[in-house]
Amino acid sequence: xxxxxxxxxxxxxxxxxxxxxxxxxxxxxxxxxxxxxxxxxxxxxxxxxxxxxxxxxxxxxxxxxxxxxxxxxxxxxxxxxxxxxxxxxxxxxxxxxxxxxxxxxxxxx
Amino acid sequence: xxxxxxxxxxxxxxxxxxxxxxxxxxxxxxxxxxxxxxxxxxxxxxxxxxxxxxxxxxxxxxxxxxxxxxxxxxxxxxxxxxxxxxxxxxxxxxxxxxxxxxxxxxxxxxxxxxxxxxxxxxxxxxxxxxxxxxxxxxxxxxxxxxxxxxxxxxxxxxxxxxxxxxxxxxxxxxxxxxxxxxxxxxxxxxxxxxxxxxxxxxxxxxxxxxxxxxxxxxxxxxxxxxxx
Numbered sequence: 001x002x003x004x005x006x007x008x009x010x011x012x013x014x015x016x017x018x019x020x021x022x023x024x025x026x027x028x029x030x031x032x033x034x035x036x037x038x039x040x041x042x043x044x045x046x047x048x049x050x051x052x053x054x055x056x057x058x059x060x061x062x063x064x065x066x067x068x069x070x071x072x073x074x075x076x077x078x079x080x081x082x083x084x085x086x087x088x089x090x091x092x093x094x095x096x097x098x099x100x101x102x103x104x105x106x107x108x109x
Numbered sequence: 110x111x112x113x114x115x116x117x118x119x120x121x122x123x124x125x126x127x128x129x130x131x132x133x134x135x136x137x138x139x140x141x142x143x144x145x146x147x148x149x150x151x152x153x154x155x156x157x158x159x160x161x162x163x164x165x166x167x168x169x170x171x172x173x174x175x176x177x178x179x180x181x182x183x184x185x186x187x188x189x190x191x192x193x194x195x196x197x198x199x200x201x202x203x204x205x206x207x208x209x210x211x212x213x214x215x216x217x218x219x220x221x222x223x224x225x226x227x228x229x230x231x232x233x234x235x236x237x238x239x240x241x242x243x244x245x246x247x248x249x250x251x252x253x254x255x256x257x258x259x260x261x262x263x264x265x266x267x268x269x270x271x272x273x274x275x276x277x278x279x280x281x282x283x284x285x286x287x288x289x290x291x292x293x294x295x296x297x298x299x300x301x302x303x304x305x306x307x308x309x310x311x312x313x314x315x316x317x318x319x320x321x322x323x324x325x326x327x328x329x330x331x332x333x334x335x336x337x
Binding site for chain 1: 111112113115116119133134137140141144145146147149150151154158161164167168171172175176177178179180181182183184185186189190194197198200201202204206209210213217219262263265266267268269270271272273274275276281284285288289291292293296297303304307308310311312313314315316319
């Protein structure tokens with residue numbers, strides 16, 4: 001891409017960020033959102049988070065992990081165990097990353 | 110918020126490094142970080158920009174990756190829909206995923222109240238600053254940070270903890286399980302559409318479960334998880 005094309009792409013991407021993030025807030029009058037959809041929206045953030053996390057933990061290169069020598073599931077389990085025990089996000093990150101690095105550099109996975 | 114900020118920061122760093130490593134000149138990377146301000150859309154569009162894909166393909170990809178924000182914006186509407194249009198756009202633009210999740214946990218009742226504005230701006234300020242500072246550091250140090258440190262996984266772990274804080278009752282556990290299966294099963298779809306599929310599947314099962322619960326009034330109501 002030429003430099004000006006990259007700039008146009010970036011400006012367009014900015015517009016996309018604004019429009020997607022405020023989509024249902026843009027119209028002046030409230031759009032009719034059905035009650036069932038409004039209620040179901042409480043599951044949306046949970047679903048989006050899980051949808052990002054699950055493939056990152058149990059897939060590699062578009063397939064389910066087919067070896068037990070992959071540090072990520074163990075790191076995620078360690079993080080989840082910490083969260084279940086102490087309910088802190090910082091501890092979850094530290095605990096999971098510690099397991100990840102230990103398996104990667106300790107055992108060479 | 111410290112833990113969440115750590116995860117956001119790790120993610121920003123990864124995105125900053127990725128922009129430069131994809132061959133983008135650093136001024137463009139800085140501009141992209143400051144303006145676009147959407148990590149997953151940026152990461153998805155980088156390989157397309159690098160290989161010289163048509164601009165409309167770049168835009169279409171980013172729009173699909175951002176579809177979840179369209180769903181979130183319906184959730185924002187009851188809180189900020191009464192503001193002037195410029196304010197509504199600003200509230201939309203600065204709201205990252207984690208701001209939405211935390212806001213909805215703090216204010217489960219979809220009604221405006223005076224303390225929501227300060228809470229919103231405080232939350233997005235932490236998110237924006239952490240993200241931008243670490244993203245700019247990533248751009249500056251791109252060539253000195255080895256990728257095998259697994260930095261990206263810190264972001265995933267932050268999301269994992271946040272997911273845990275949203276699991277409050279049986280219905281949310283089931284919805285999460287359905288979302289996980291759908292996201293993995295639909296992974297082969299282009300443009301990260303598996304995330305949209307997973308959200309749709311989880312919303313569908315959530316509706317069914319809520320109706321089942323409503324028809325069985327003997328069960329005690331679900332308690333919200335009061336986490337800080």
